[in-house]
Amino acid sequence: MKSQGSNVRHLYVHIPFCAVKCDYCAFYSEPAQETRVERLLAALEREIEKVAARLKPETIFFGGGTPSILTERQFERLLSHLRGCIPILGSRITNHESRVTSPDFEWTIEMNPATVSLEKARLLRAFGVNRASLGVQSFDDELLRRLGRVHTAAMALESIATLREAGFVNLNLDFIFAIPGQTPTQWEPTLRRAIALEPQHLSTYELTYEDDTPLFRRLQARGVARLDEATATAMYERMLELTAEAGFRQYEISNIARPGRECRHNLNAWRGGDYIGVGPSACGYVDGWRYRNVADIDAYIARIERGESPAEHAEKLSPRARAGELAAFALRMNEGVAAAAFERQTGFRLEQLWPDALPELAGQKLVEWDGERLRLTPRGRLLADTVAEAFIIVDKAETSSHHPAYAD
Numbered sequence: 001m002k003s004q005g006s007n008v009r010h011l012y013v014h015i016p017f018c019a020v021k022c023d024y025c026a027f028y029s030e031p032a033q034e035t036r037v038e039r040l041l042a043a044l045e046r047e048i049e050k051v052a053a054r055l056k057p058e059t060i061f062f063g064g065g066t067p068s069i070l071t072e073r074q075f076e077r078l079l080s081h082l083r084g085c086i087p088i089l090g091s092r093i094t095n096h097e098s099r100v101t102s103p104d105f106e107w108t109i110e111m112n113p114a115t116v117s118l119e120k121a122r123l124l125r126a127f128g129v130n131r132a133s134l135g136v137q138s139f140d141d142e143l144l145r146r147l148g149r150v151h152t153a154a155m156a157l158e159s160i161a162t163l164r165e166a167g168f169v170n171l172n173l174d175f176i177f178a179i180p181g182q183t184p185t186q187w188e189p190t191l192r193r194a195i196a197l198e199p200q201h202l203s204t205y206e207l208t209y210e211d212d213t214p215l216f217r218r219l220q221a222r223g224v225a226r227l228d229e230a231t232a233t234a235m236y237e238r239m240l241e242l243t244a245e246a247g248f249r250q251y252e253i254s255n256i257a258r259p260g261r262e263c264r265h266n267l268n269a270w271r272g273g274d275y276i277g278v279g280p281s282a283c284g285y286v287d288g289w290r291y292r293n294v295a296d297i298d299a300y301i302a303r304i305e306r307g308e309s310p311a312e313h314a315e316k317l318s319p320r321a322r323a324g325e326l327a328a329f330a331l332r333m334n335e336g337v338a339a340a341a342f343e344r345q346t347g348f349r350l351e352q353l354w355p356d357a358l359p360e361l362a363g364q365k366l367v368e369w370d371g372e373r374l375r376l377t378p379r380g381r382l383l384a385d386t387v388a389e390a391f392i393i394v395d396k397a398e399t400s401s402h403h404p405a406y407a408d
């Protein structure tokens with residue numbers, strides 16, 4: 001499996017460090033000890049060099065972990081390297097005005113309010129980063145403490161002001177609802193405050209209890225109680241009402257945006273587009289191959305230093321299984337699945353793959369299906385994971401140990 005396909009227009013960079021592990025989090029991250037960060041950056045730079053020939057980015061997404069935990073010097077090193085490896089990035093960056101407003105380039109960085117400074121934000125802007133995604137989670141300090149977050153509501157407000165001062169005009173704010181003990185009355189002021197701050201995008205996630213997290217262990221030990229489904233649903237529906245009144249548009253189950261400010265990077269992934277992921281635990285999808293890098297910083301560095309691929313697993317789904325995955329992803333978006341585009345992309349008609357499921361789900365008022373477009377109903381959105389399961393097709397996948405985007 002050699003990489004020789006067309007340009008890949010989307011890059012994900014995973015920075016696997018966090019100041020403190022939040023109690024609910026199952027993402028791969030570790031404390032940001034300096035020598036470790038330096039060794040990781042050196043390895044990340046080697047991986048970027050290996051995939052750079054395939055990249056012509058229209059979106060870049062720095063996620064984690066907490067990318068904003070890097071110091072200015074570390075950012076300068078990494079972003080200079082990225083710019084050196086991907087010439088098109090240099091040309092975009094020199095055109096300062098167009099990168100702010102250009103619809104064809106989006107560069108997002110996830111930030112934690114505890115790690116935002118004006119100098120860092122200005123440096124990121126100077127390198128062309130033009131979208132910040134801030135993990136606010138709540139404007140209630142007691143709930144933040146319950147989640148094990150390292151920051152306060154005041155720090156989040158200060159970070160928003162700092163990011164704006166540095167020139168970020170495209171902001172996403174992340175929130176969590178259905179936190180143990182949270183009431184709808186506590187959720188509403190957070191929502192109203194978020195809207196009043198006039199971000200371009202909001203992501204709101206219902207708290208999930210992931211295995212092997214402190215929160216999950218507290219749940220098992222009955223130290224906290226899961227909010228009942230009716231209360232969580234009421235919070236979700238209130239979020240939709242208030243944001244719609246304020247002129248936001250929901251485009252995915254958990255994501256709403258001002259028109260034109262949808263996250264292009266995520267839209268590409270949900271529409272089944274190719275993207276390259278670099279860094280420990282990063283996933284990618286290239287030329288029909290899906291891969292995942294090893295989720296361990298030391299193992300990742302060791303593989304790169306030995307000249308090996310950091311991908312511990314790459315697989316190519318059967319055409320039917322891939323079609324099922326595409327339908328399940330696309331259903332998360334309000335636009336749903338356009339039947340004609342689906343057939344062009346996969347070679348299958350929807351009713352050919354799911355002759356029984358489509359009328360059944362439509363009968364249960366979980367999907368709308370008019371022969372041209374399939375989408376979730378509002379009720380279906382509340383049960384999205386269950387509906388998606390009906391579209392998953394399990395077939396034997398082809399596997400490989402090679403990184404599908406590596407140039408050698």
Ligand code: SF4
Pocket residue numbers: 017018019020021022025026027029064065066112135
């Ligand atoms: S900051 Fe984000 S990635 Fe880090 S532990 Fe908290 S939720 Fe997880």
